[in-house]
Amino acid sequence: MKITVTVNGQTSTADCEPRRTLADFLRHDLGLTGVHVGCEHGACGSCTVLLDGATARSCCVLAVQADGSEITTVEGLATTSLSPLQESFRRHHALQCGFCTPGMLAVATELLRDNPSPTEAEIRTAISGNLCRCTGYHNIVTAIAAARDQGDSPNADTPPQPPEA
Amino acid sequence: MKAARFDYVRATTVDVAVDALARGAVALAGGQSLVPLLNARSRRPEVVVDVSRLPLTGVEQDGSTLVLGALTRLRAAETSPVVRRAVPLLAEALTHVGHVSVRNRGTVGGSVAHADPAAELPAVFLALDAVFTARGPGGTREVDARDFFLGPYRTALAPDELLTDIRVPLPPPTARHGLAELSRRPNDLAITAVFTSVTLTDRVVTEARIAVAGAAPTPIRAHAAEELLRGQALTPEVLAGVADAAADATDPVDDVHAPAAYRRDMTAVLTRRALRQAVGG
Known part of the structure; x- marks a missing residue:
């Protein structure tokens, strides 16, 4: 089945099998290997992307369901330099092996957009669906809190919108 | 895979x-x-x-009923001012259904039709006497929540029926709610969870609903516990008896998450917590 998606601002049309997950479509058909596939059943959060402005586990969405959608992967969070949130992750050593990082950045981007002043408890709840196999949660929380304290709005230019009722 | x-x-x-x-x-x-x-x-x-692109979305108050399109995204229902105002128990329960990324995609009807015995929404809809509308080849029919959940992942929906909307009778404006959930991580499926809605007049309970998730093959209502509450003030003694009655209503199983006895005991603990939250004590 032919589908058209706009990923990181670029529109692509490609043929894919109905059983293809959005994660595999992004990785294998569009070459966006920043989408990390961990568990393939919605437990680890590594493959989280922004789908029409709202985070989604791309392993739990069929690519055919995303037909017509706008998607932002970790490759699209910043263009020439790191986003303030990414910079904060770098500065606070919030990544070790880096496997969970794209998913962590996606949920943290959504969190700071929807709630620019989250408490530490809210930050921890927001990332509680994302597993870090290095167990580096402490620095991830620190990095998100530091980005919050800088008053960063990660996608200030084009704020994506949550789904409508 | x-x-x-x-x-x-x-x-x-x-x-x-x-x-x-x-x-x-x-x-x-x-x-x-x-x-x-x-x-x-x-x-x-x-x-x-x-079915995700069918126009069965949206939330509205129709007189004394809250109507949710079956394909309303969980996150949209959770953040809906209508839901929060009309049925605050539902709004609060929605914050426990999966992580935000899951709620952004998952639908209210999908959660109901999937009928995981540990899921929050089936129990909440059972507590609130919701009515489900199903469309099949022969037309439309309504199924009461108490007749809907038949077993783990089994519902009264026929294979050729689609859940189209969920109608929730509004609790009286004086109703107060409480919920208590035990799970490994915030937003995971419940090990056990209790949902309550109580109405008080002069500190005496005039109406009570208690539903439990994760402690039986389906979500259950603790009818005997509800009966014990009616006409009573929520003293520690009454609370203890109600909590034990709620535990007696369960039929839990042993699994990798918890032994049956633990789920049963936690039902009593969570019932007390939920009722205390409801009455603000």
């Missing part, structure tokens, strides 16, 4: 969806339960009918 091959039909109307279901297709809404099962090859349907 990767899903086995299947054919994909994108339903453009409810009739198209029902027709596909009647020919053996499996309904795909937000995909947060079905896609993992497809990936694990626990489900291997020949045809998947994608």
Whole structure:
């Protein structure tokens, strides 16, 4: 089945099998290997992307369901330099092996957009669906809190919108 | 793993969806339960009918009833001012249903139709005496929540029926709610959870609803516990008796998450917590 998606601002049309997950479509058909596939059943959060402005586990969405959608992967969070949130992750050593990082950045981007002043408890709840196999949660929380304290709005230019009722 | 091959039909109307279901297709809404099962090859349907673009979305108050389109995204229902105002128990319960990323995609109807015995929404809808509307080849019918959940992942929906909306009678404005959930991580499925709605007049309970998730093959109502509450003030003694009665209503199983006895005991603990939250004590 032919589908058209706009990923990181670029529109692509490609043929894919109905059983293809959005994660595999992004990785294998569009070459966006920043989408990390961990568990393939919605437990680890590594493959989280922004789908029409709202985070989604791309392993739990069929690519055919995303037909017509706008998607932002970790490759699209910043263009020439790191986003303030990414910079904060770098500065606070919030990544070790880096496997969970794209998913962590996606949920943290959504969190700071929807709630620019989250408490530490809210930050921890927001990332509680994302597993870090290095167990580096402490620095991830620190990095998100530091980005919050800088008053960063990660996608200030084009704020994506949550789904409508 | 990767899903086995299947054919994909994108339903453009409810009739198209029902027709596909009647020919053996499996309904795909937000995909947060079905896609993992497809990936694990626990489900291997020949045809998947994608109902997620049908216009069965939105939340509205119709007189004394809250009407939720079955395909309303969980996150949209959670953040709806209408839901928060009309049925605050539902709004609060929605914050426990999966992580935000799951709620962004998953649908209210999908959660109900999936009927995980540990899921929050089936128990909340049971507590609130919701009515589910199903559309099949023969037309539309309504099913009361108490008749809907038949077993783990089994409902009264026929294979060729699509859940189209959920109608929740509004609790009286004086009703107060409380919920208490035990789970490994915030937003995981409940090990056990208790949902309560009580109405007080001069500190005496005039109406009580207690529903439990994760402690029986289906969500359950603790009717005997509700009966014990009516006409009583919530003293520690009354609370203890009600909590024990709620535990007695359970029929839990042992599994990797918790032994049955623990779920039973936690039902009593969570019932006390939920009722205390409801009455603010």
